[in-house]
């Protein structure tokens with residue numbers, strides 16, 4: 001009976017909200033979007049498997065600013081760099097909040113990525129920046145370089161596990177820097193696999209319309225034991241509990257070490273020593289590094305290997321540059337970054353071509369606004385489509401082609417193409433605070449990989465080359481679909497054993 005009443009209330013409230021919205025829409029000029037259906041609006045159309053491709057497609061009809069709505073929410077999708085810059089970059093004071101998500105509330109956890117725009121978020125950004133800004137990065141060079149070499153040593157020993165070895169590497173670096181935790185050697189360790197689930201939970205909770213509860217928040221009150229209808233409440237509670245356990249354990253470990261006087265330098269130890277915030281805030285700030293930093297970097301490292309398997313000419317050219325600049329007496333290190341322009345362009349192209357985050361996280365508009373003559377109501381969720389920008393044919397001719405050379409070529413407008421590092425990590429006040437760290441880890445791993453390893457397509461039983469797919473493993477978390485490759489060890493691998501080399 002109670003359920004019937006809920007259902008009835010949802011329908012009546014939804015219909016009323018839509019009638020009010022429609023009458024307002026007649027008087028105000030809203031941005032264009034695909035036609036909707038009575039009561040439900042058009043937001044369901046955005047809920048496609050590969051929504052970035054859908055957005056790219058319809059932007060040819062509706063332009064770079066598109067509006068979607070349903071009775072409970074409105075979403076503004078931006079498909080150009082200019083629109084992203086105008087709103088997120090130049091109007092950051094009202095475009096930097098996050099949507100209120102009943103799913104995040106229900107999970108009962110915090111983290112920097114979901115925190116509302118306000119004093120607590122500002123404090124966390126400040127603390128994050130203090131430890132992760134460009135100037136602070138050299139303290140991590142030895143750890144990151146040592147782990148890059150360690151990863152390649154293991155990878156050469158068991159090339160069939162190359163994907164898992166890279167996963168282990170990214171989690172070891174993040175857990176090492178954040179908590180000084182190193183006591184794990186296996187890619188199957190729970191601490192390695194949990195990072196990937198954490199980010200899936202957060203992204204799913206923040207994606208408009210992905211779960212019914214995000215469209216009808218009232219559904220969170222359905223008890224988990226109710227068959228079928230309680231599925232989402234059950235799922236979301238389980239996510240919350242798992243993430244809480246994953247993130248509290250390592251934080252408590254550092255606290256224990258500190259109390260015992262045995263803690264070594266780490267992000268969490270600094271927070272504790274500075275008494276930087278309350279314990280809950282510090283736990284989830286550290287979780288933001290763990291959750292935000294591991295799976296993302298991994299996705300791009302896997303995409304790098306995929307690009308090298310598909311483009312042996314690019315791989316060779318990058319290897320020649322390393323040999324020319326670094327010589328044959330040592331491995332490349334992070335300090336070489338400025339002197340390897342082709343490798344740097346290769347990394348830019350991996351970031352553009354793979355476009356790991358196809359959208360930013362949602363940005364909630366804090367006040368009514370107007371853009372290009374269109375009304376943008378307060379509470380609208382703004383979603384720049386990063387994938388669409390990376391596919392802009394004017395900036396990147398033949399965008400599906402992997403070609404690092406494109407970044408040195410002047411276009412018909414006399415300009416070099418837009419640097420993907422300027423949008424792939426977001427923009428404005430919510431820009432990814434781990435960008436400099438991520439670039440450093442990517443460079444270290446990719447440069448050592450190229451110097452010591454050649455990858456190529458594997459052969460089937462008849463001796464034919466097998467070409468891996470470029471379709472991501474899942475549309476929500478765009479890491480490459482697992483694939484096999486041939487791994488050949490290069491002579492410079494002899495230096496991998498030398499963990500004491502400084503460069």
Ligand code: HEM
Pocket residue numbers: 112113114115125288289290292293294296297298300356357359360361362424425426427429430431432433434435437438
């Ligand atoms: C390696 C590739 C990475 C990519 C492509 C990436 C991309 C992004 C994007 C697109 C956003 C959303 C920006 C927005 O909403 O406007 C973001 C936010 C965030 N990223 Fe990253 N990221 C990466 C690595 C990292 C690393 C290494 C860390 C941590 C060490 C990190 C921590 C975060 C956090 C905490 C946020 C939320 C910031 C906020 O809401 O204020 N990310 N990232």
